[in-house]
Amino acid sequence: MPAISTPVSDTDLERDAETRLVHAVFPGDTNHYHTLFGGTAMAWMDQAAFICGTRWCRTKVVTVHSSEIDFKHPVPEGTIVELVARVTDTGRTSLTVRVEMFIEPMDRRERTLACSGQFAMVSLDENDEPLEVPAR
DSSP states (O other): OOOOOOOOOHHHHHHHTEEEEEEEOOGGGBOTTSBBOHHHHHHHHHHHHHHHHHHHHSSEEEEEEEOOOEEOSOOBTTEEEEEEEEEEEEOSSEEEEEEEEEEEETTSOOOEEEEEEEEEEEEEOTTSOBOOOOOO
16 A cells, blocks of 8 residues: 655654654663763764654765763663754754753653763765755
8 A cells, every 4th residue: 555645744844853762771781880881872862863863854864973972970770761862953954963861760750861962964865965954
């Protein structure tokens, strides 16, 4: 059965401007201090930015720059992590995605900002040439 296309609304664009990913922090994700490896945190953040950018542009997007990643709290083994990625700005062929990582203990309702950063993404066409992005 063929897919049914519907016109894109402002509500759709606002929905596409944000992406949420959730991970459980398992022992294989942690160092000898039983906290999430910084590189794993950065990889999860880049993945969230990539998905958010792809949903916004609906094209191939690549990371061209990341700002400093501010680590505010360690991410303990056995916690839930939620990454919230949002398109915050657009240029002609690029967009900026801010990603925040929150920690939630599994046994109580509590939420702490663990780290945040910004990622610059560029939209590419089928020849890997920069392509215009929808304006924010």
